[in-house]
Amino acid sequence: MTGEMRLLLIDNSNTRTKFALAEGGRIVGETRRLATAELSPETLEPLLDGLEFDAALVASVVPGKASVLRECLARRGEVAELDHRSPLGIGIDFPRPERIGADRLANAVGVTALHGAPAIVIDFGTAVTFDVVKQGDAGPAYCGGVIAPGLGAMSDYLGRRTALLPPIELHEPERVIGRSTAEAMTSGAVIGYRGLVREILASVRRELGCPARAVATGGDAGLIAQGLGEIDAVDPMVTLEGLRLVAERIFRAS
Numbered sequence: 185m186t187g188e189m190r191l192l193l194i195d196n197s198n199t200r201t202k203f204a205l206a207e208g209g210r211i212v213g214e215t216r217r218l219a220t221a222e223l224s225p226e227t228l229e230p231l232l233d234g235l236e237f238d239a240a241l242v243a244s245v246v247p248g249k250a251s252v253l254r255e256c257l258a259r260r261g262e263v264a265e266l267d268h269r270s271p272l273g274i275g276i277d278f279p280r281p282e283r284i285g286a287d288r289l290a291n292a293v294g295v296t297a298l299h300g301a302p303a304i305v306i307d308f309g310t311a312v313t314f315d316v317v318k319q320g321d322a323g324p325a326y327c328g329g330v331i332a333p334g335l336g337a338m339s340d341y342l343g344r345r346t347a348l349l350p351p352i353e354l355h356e357p358e359r360v361i362g363r364s365t366a367e368a369m370t371s372g373a374v375i376g377y378r379g380l381v382r383e384i385l386a387s388v389r390r391e392l393g394c395p396a397r398a399v400a401t402g403g404d405a406g407l408i409a410q411g412l413g414e415i416d417a418v419d420p421m422v423t424l425e426g427l428r429l430v431a432e433r434i435f436r437a438s
Contacts, residue, residue, distance in 0.1 A: 294426030
């Protein structure tokens with residue numbers, strides 16, 4: 185691979201799909217986004233309009249949408265998909281590596297490069313995932329994690345399954361004791377969710393036997409992390425940076 189090669193990085197998650205360009209060892213320009221449910225050949229073509237790239241790497245957890253991406257991108261250049269066989273630059277210590285989501289592998293690669301190991305990436309999306317990179321004698325290795333319902337999914341469930349509870353917009357509550365139904369729900373969602381994250385982090389660190397650095401990313405990362413001293417950093421670029429590093433290794437070797 186040369187420094188002039190332009191790479192398109194695609195993070196195809198359950199809720200939204202992100203598109204970013206990388207060139208010369210860094211991510212350049214603005215990240216484009218599309219609701220994953222709306223991803224189709226008809227919506228993808230205008231989104232890619234004006235993006236010039238030589239090759240693309242897709243990290244997908246939505247098989248049906250991954251096939252759409254493959255077909256559309258193959259007309260423009262070389263396409264690869266991230267999985268456990270990709271040149272990650274870190275090891276995998278996991279019994280069924282083929283079961284690890286591509287986004288979780290990208291997070292593990294990104295956090296190791298940006299923040300070191302041992303580390304825990306907390307990705308606040310449709311689900312909240314905790315991905316753990318341990319530091320062993322052979323170097324850093326992905327060793328597993330935790331999956332819990334996402335903050336939005338938990339809040340939406342209350343509105344759908346209860347007749348008298350309204351939908352709410354998530355934000356920092358003014359008080360713990362709500363003075364309205366919406367305030368009480370916001371407090372339960374945000375403060376209660378911090379309790380979930382705090383307990384999982386404590387348990388993971390205890391099992392690892394070391395104070396692994398915790399890095400939050402994803403849609404609700406800023407909201408939840410601002411009240412949690414247990415989270416060391418918020419980094420929205422972890423996933424895309426992991427994709428960039430893997431893409432450079434793939435296309436350098438091809």
